[in-house]
Amino acid sequence: MVPQLYDLFKFGGGTAKDDERGIKRMLQYFPDFFTEEQLRNNMQHYNLSRMFELVKQYFEKEYGYKVDDITLSNRYQNTINSYIYDDKENPAFIHIDELFESTVISFLLVMFKWSKDFDNLDVYSECFRYTLFLMNEVCIFGNMQGQYANDVLLHLVTGDVQILQLAEDCYWTIVVFSLAHEVVHAYLANIGKHYSEKHPEKEEFDADMIAYHIVLKIMMENSGENKVLEEYTYLAPMMYMDFFDLYYYTDRVLYKSWFYDPKHPLPIERKNRLFAVVDKDEYELDTVEGNHLYGGFLDVYDEYKDQLLLKMERGKLNKIIHMDKRKMMRGAQE
Numbered sequence: 249m250v251p252q253l254y255d256l257f258k259f260g261g262g263t264a265k266d267d268e269r270g271i272k273r274m275l276q277y278f279p280d281f282f283t284e285e286q287l288r289n290n291m292q293h294y295n296l297s298r299m300f301e302l303v304k305q306y307f308e309k310e311y312g313y314k315v316d317d318i319t320l321s322n323r324y325q326n327t328i329n330s331y332i333y334d335d336k337e338n339p340a341f342i343h344i345d346e347l348f349e350s351t352v353i354s355f356l357l358v359m360f361k362w363s364k365d366f367d368n369l370d371v372y373s374e375c376f377r378y379t380l381f382l383m384n385e386v387c388i389f390g391n392m393q394g395q396y397a398n399d400v401l402l403h404l405v406t407g408d409v410q411i412l413q414l415a416e417d418c419y420w421t422i423v424v425f426s427l428a429h430e431v432v433h434a435y436l437a438n439i440g441k442h443y444s445e446k447h448p449e450k451e452e453f454d455a456d457m458i459a460y461h462i463v464l465k466i467m468m469e470n471s472g473e474n475k476v477l478e479e480y481t482y483l484a485p486m487m488y489m490d491f492f493d494l495y496y497y498t499d500r501v502l503y504k505s506w507f508y509d510p511k512h513p514l515p516i517e518r519k520n521r522l523f524a525v526v527d528k529d530e531y532e533l534d535t536v537e538g539n540h541l542y543g544g545f546l547d548v549y550d551e552y553k554d555q556l557l558l559k560m561e562r563g564k565l566n567k568i569i570h571m572d573k574r575k576m577m578r579g580a581q582e
């Protein structure tokens with residue numbers, strides 16, 4: 249399989265998907281590994297709408313729920329979160345932001361690279377800085393990575409096809425999980441399931457658990473030529489929760505902002521529910537490789553947290569803190 253990373257090659261502001269430019273940069277940074285034709289074929293094989301079709305097919309198969317009136321929206325709206333818009337009158341749509349795509353793939357690349365070359369001091373410090381940049385500028389302030397940032401990242405992983413492959417495989421599992429999560433909201437409304445106002449977070453847990461079931465089924469039932477999601481990526485939805493956890497953690501350390509949303513439980517709670525799903529006997533996955541990957545990921549996840557706090561306490565992050573901007577944002581939210 250050949251990585252398809254057009255999401256990496258998007259440039260700030262508005263809709264900026266540029267496949268042609270993406271292919272050129274891919275060939276520039278990985279000249280010995282891919283041909284232009286391979287990259288083009290792969291783009292046709294792996295893309296958002298194809299994943300959405302697959303998710304729909306599985307909702308019908310697993311839950312007898314036919315999704316025929318939900319469309320996809322994918323423009324840049326400055327949000328890391330995906331959501332479903334369903335006012336029961338207009339056609340419903342699921343929004344997966346361009347910012348989500350480019351940020352998640354970059355996050356995975358940098359975390360895996362960090363984990364792999366942990367003892368290389370240059371890689372270590374570059375990876376820490378890049379993760380911090382993603383959390384601070386991109387997640388907290390919603391700024392799309394510019395070309396310069398993209399160059400830094402690509403330079404960091406240049407020639408390392410293994411990292412590219414790991415990141416991309418996990419990325420698609422997360423995409424399917426997110427799409428399925430949003431479809432669950434429509435499904436729950438469709439079957440008339442109600443949640444008490446006291447516990448709105450229960451709907452989120454249910455959405456995660458059903459979405460994860462769909463992901464694991466797709467993983468287990470499509471192998472060989474039909475393979476879409478790699479089995480070893482089965483813990484990628486956990487990494488996605490950890491991604492949000494690092495985002496909120498960074499906000500807390502840099503700006504003393506506390507994530508609070510009664511509807512959306514904390515990432516750590518969501519992650520625990522996901523583990524409860526995958527531990528069931530009905531899922532038979534070969535997990536050694538996947539556990540190893542996640543173990544390495546968690547090591548750098550902890551490392552990032554420690555370093556962030558340490559550097560903050562030593563006053564080394566003063567230059568990158570935009571306290572006024574953050575206060576203004578909070579003011580607008582309240």
Ligand SMILES: [Zn+2]
Pocket residue numbers: 429430433452455
């Ligand atoms: Zn939700």
